[in-house]
Amino acid sequence: MNSIAVVGLQWGDEGKGKITDYLAKNADVIVRAQGGPNAGHTVIADGAQLTFHLIPSGILYPQTQCLIGGGVVLDPKGLILEIEALEKRGVLLEKRLRISPFSHLILPYHRLIECAREKGEGKIGTTGKGIGPCYEDSVSRLGIRIGEWVASEIFEKRLQRTLVEKNRWLEVYGEKPLDFKTIYEEYSAYALRLKPFIFPFEEQLERWINEGMNVIFEGAQGAL
Template sequence: MPVSVLIGAQWGDEGKGKIIDVLAGDADVVARYQGGNNAGHTVIVGGKKYVLHLIPSGIHSERTTCVIGNGVVMNPVQLLVEFDGLLDQGIDISDRFEISSRVHLVFSYHCAIDSMREGALGDDLIGTTKRGIGPAYADKVNRVGLRGADMLKPEKFARLFRQNCEAANKILVANGAAALDVEAELKEATAAAARLAPFVKDTAVSLNKAVRENRNVLLEGAQGVWLDIDHGTYPFVTSSNTGVGGACSGVGIAPMHIQRVIGVLKAYTTRVGSGPFPTELFDKTGEDIQRIGHEFGATTGRPRRAGWLDAVATSYAVMTNGITELTVTKMDVLDTFEEIKICTAYELDGKTIKEVPADIEDLENVKPVYETLAGWQEPTNHCREWSDLPVNAQRYLKRVEELVGAPVKIVSVGPDRAETFKVRQD
């Protein structure tokens, strides 16, 4: 059975958590491969809302093992908050939960450094969540980070924590910020590490065993490909590889095993935080999309910027990640619009281009070239198969397929798990 990877094909917040939840019913393992608790996946089942930040979205399938892979940067304290929150809601995953022994850890000193640096940028801020993700990845690259395996050795854990926290304090104080209480922070981190230690194992071994046994393995990404540290709108990106390449390195599964890459995109486009956004709308239409779509971040509550679907950016995501199929979410948000637009090209310095400029200043200056389609102006949240969709909604999805170069296989017409269906086209 091939390994499947689910990625965001835009700037994140595409509804990946919901789709993972839908697919997890057939999955033996769901593994998160990058990012940290700067991402939020919202799952709604039977009208009940669950917001996950680190734990993979396979929590509702009792057959599914949830894995935090080595490519993630994991905050032990915040993971326990999430874990205990699920217990309070009657969900216990303790017998089907694994943490990579190679996962890098996020602590309070990372968050303090993140907040200090973001604050110093003033109007030029990146728009991070201040959850310490970038500084933790920096420690990883600088080869000074703590990892999951260190939670199994209390003395080593304490020594490395003190060393790193004291080094962070020097940076904080030098920049006018308050120093952290090293021993108080260590006490909290140590308690969290002790509770999580039983879940630590070499997950690359267990995941590859699952592959050999022909079990259904689903790899879950966070954010979206346009926030990828290499291919995204740098420097307004996250600190990890959000695409399919990050999946291989982030869990330790070879590329040859991946045969299905599911790209999730909204029927329109949103973006949280700073950075270029070619199709962003600053008029009533943009406000209507934001309001109807309840576009506020699951992790931060920040309002998301909204605009029309960008087929230029999405086709690049399809190309660079080998996306084999698309899932389109929030189709219902467009139900009331008389006309719907898709960006099919950009104009830059008087020339029409169909590629995404790498230079951030060029990308900020492009003007979208739109194709206008007729809206369907009727509800879609009752639809449960392709033939239920209004004709103009079908035409819209077919045009998206043509423009971005991948077939639509799943459509979501509402926030609940039941408001999702697989597409069957002739």
């Protein structure tokens, strides 16, 4: 098998999660390379239905390393809920689940801005989870990477600077400004919970591929 990419060539919901779950039986590594928490991949385990929005579908196979790559935009609260649901089922995540420090953090203003845009004439039917605005920030260099987020002093400075601009946009959209302290304290607590999973695995992944290990790149959304 070596390296396989599972992508959707239609409008999404093509069954990528089911295909990934099937291939994961023989995989060593599964990488969620892009997308955000709007992509729900559903698998069935012991008669129970589990939906993963950020964690790679192969997490239920104990031999797999599951990686969330730098192209992903990450909602920490949602990811923590997924982790806790798996831990309750006895799934071992330590040293198996890794999050790239290069991925970007979805923050409350991303969701508010996206929902505000959807109220206008140019609405496109987004999920309202802030994924588009987060990707916009990643391109414009306003985004906060996961590696910056878990470094409290850097996160504090970046959030303060960015929130000034985002509150101006929220005012334009008729929304109330967000409070720095509230966001900082809430997301600092999330950072402490997820910090053990954050690791720069990119060089290790390259070595695994060169060594011939079976790697699946799990795509999100569709091509159309």
